[in-house]
Amino acid sequence: MASQRGDAFDYALKSNEAWANYKGHQNPAFFEKLATGQSPSILWLGCSDSRVPETTLLGLQPGDVFVHRNIANIISPTDINSNAVIEYAVVHLKVSHIVLCGHTFCGGAGAALGDSRVGGVIDAWITPLRAIRKAHDEELNAIKDSAKRAVRLAELNVEAGVQVLLSNFVVEEAVKDRGLKVHGAVYDIACGKVRDLKCGNSGSLPGSATEEELEIIKGNHGMLVFGGDGAKMAIR
Amino acid sequence: MDAQGRHFSVSHFLRQNQNRIFENNRAWVEAKLEEDPTFFERLSAGQEPDYLYIGCSDSRVPANEIMGLEAGEVFVHRNIANLVPNTDLNVMSVIEYAVLHLKVKHIIVCGHYNCGGVQAALSHSDMGLLNPWLRNIRDVYRLNEKELDEIEDAEQKWKRLVELNVLEQCKNVIKTAAVQQSYTKNEFPIVHGWVFDLRDGLLKDLKLDFEEALKDIKKIYDLEVGPH
Numbered sequence: 001m002a003s004q005r006g007d008a009f010d011y012a013l014k015s016n017e018a019w020a021n022y023k024g025h026q027n028p029a030f031f032e033k034l035a036t037g038q039s040p041s042i043l044w045l046g047c048s049d050s051r052v053p054e055t056t057l058l059g060l061q062p063g064d065v066f067v068h069r070n071i072a073n074i075i076s077p078t079d080i081n082s083n084a085v086i087e088y089a090v091v092h093l094k095v096s097h098i099v100l101c102g103h104t105f106c107g108g109a110g111a112a113l114g115d116s117r118v119g120g121v122i123d124a125w126i127t128p129l130r131a132i133r134k135a136h137d138e139e140l141n142a143i144k145d146s147a148k149r150a151v152r153l154a155e156l157n158v159e160a161g162v163q164v165l166l167s168n169f170v171v172e173e174a175v176k177d178r179g180l181k182v183h184g185a186v187y188d189i190a191c192g193k194v195r196d197l198k199c200g201n202s203g204s205l206p207g208s209a210t211e212e213e214l215e216i217i218k219g220n221h222g223m224l225v226f227g228g229d230g231a232k233m234a235i236r
Numbered sequence: 237m238d239a240q241g242r243h244f245s246v247s248h249f250l251r252q253n254q255n256r257i258f259e260n261n262r263a264w265v266e267a268k269l270e271e272d273p274t275f276f277e278r279l280s281a282g283q284e285p286d287y288l289y290i291g292c293s294d295s296r297v298p299a300n301e302i303m304g305l306e307a308g309e310v311f312v313h314r315n316i317a318n319l320v321p322n323t324d325l326n327v328m329s330v331i332e333y334a335v336l337h338l339k340v341k342h343i344i345v346c347g348h349y350n351c352g353g354v355q356a357a358l359s360h361s362d363m364g365l366l367n368p369w370l371r372n373i374r375d376v377y378r379l380n381e382k383e384l385d386e387i388e389d390a391e392q393k394w395k396r397l398v399e400l401n402v403l404e405q406c407k408n409v410i411k412t413a414a415v416q417q418s419y420t421k422n423e424f425p426i427v428h429g430w431v432f433d434l435r436d437g438l439l440k441d442l443k444l445d446f447e448e449a450l451k452d453i454k455k456i457y458d459l460e461v462g463p464h
Contacts, residue, residue, distance in 0.1 A: 015304030020437030040295035050285035055298035059260020081326040084369035125329035190280040192265040
């Protein structure tokens with residue numbers, strides 16, 4: 001058993017060495033540049049689940065995404081941990097987007113839909129999820145498939161979290177002052193894709209909709225409308 | 237270019253920046269499926285990660301990338317300056333779930349040099365909502381006051397506090413009932429302290445002696461036995 005433990009541990013360290021060598025070889029200035037500072041445009045709030053690695057699935061690079069991940073991506077108004085992350089990202093790093101992302105097959109959603117006690121401190125943590133379940137009892141009970149019911153709860157959880165974010169003072173201020181966008185999404189583990197729930201303050205994540213929808217969404221929010229052959233500015 | 241034009245180009249740039257995300261996500265899905273058509277199907281059957289990674293929210297330190305691990309291999313919690321405060325239900329829930337339900341074999345607390353959170357704690361300023369969170373790092377300074385006071389070079393002091401903070405957070409992980417009870421029963425998880433160096437991309441193992449640390453901690457914080 002001891003040797004097995006050692007293997008998994010050594011593997012991660014060796015793997016890091018290979019990655020660092022590869023990155024340094026690809027672009028010799030890569031790490032030097034990283035050390036000068038960070039200016040991510042996205043704050044990702046997601047689940048701790050090992051199957052949802054934000055930077056990997058977004059195809060982004062170190063330096064692109066500021067990250068907080070917890071059990072069931074719960075955004076509780078008085079949680080100092082996530083509040084500190086949001087404050088730092090919005091006020092100090094001035095991110096342009098906050099993406100709150102839930103996912104299918106979420107263990108936290110499964111636990112909140114069950115009636116047994118998880119034990120320890122987890123029951124307290126997932127209380128907001130239980131409250132959402134109670135508030136939408138009828139709708140959730142009507143869904144016979146348990147996996148689908150958990151997905152629906154995950155969606156409702158993201159919607160509730162987005163509302164908490166939009167009521168956060170520094171978020172509200174950044175939305176007003178510099179057009180910060182808050183987005184809600186769900187990641188589908190079975191196909192690897194992020195689905196926009198269009199429940200934030202911008203309607204849709206750009207790139208997630210067709211070109212035509214994108215234009216309308218932009219228009220709905222009094223923003224720029226992009227013409228087919230590029231550069232035209234108009235306010236709807 | 238006039239003001240309107242400048243506004244356009246910034247928005248246009250941001251939009252393209254965001255377009256990249258969904259395009260990249262689709263490209264990643266395609267690449268994965270080409271390598272292994274059952275990749276996502278297998279993931280939807282459940283997760284069995286060997287590692288719990290507790291790291292900093294800093295965008296330059298993405299857990300899977302620096303460890304070279306795939307989706308499904310590492311359970312992740314990231315917050316400002318990789319802290320494990322005793323009364324924080326957020327991180328405590330993560331540890332409990334990873335140890336008792338996923339039965340991870342390793343818990344890694346990973347800090348990084350150039351950490352803005354640690355730097356903020358070294359400065360003397362009121363940072364509002366961040367004060368109670370950064371207070372935990374200042375406590376680490378107090379616990380190691382003599383050693384840190386002796387370091388005159390500001391950069392070296394900052395680096396050392398990053399390391400000492402990781403070691404202290406490792407101790408906080410070992411103080412949990414979940415870790416103590418699981419280790420007695422299963423001989424895992426083992427707790428490790430790492431520091432990521434942005435200048436070369438390499439992880440440095442701080443070589444925490446887990447057995448020794450556990451023994452020390454249990455003298456006061458022994459949560460081995462239940463209330464009955």
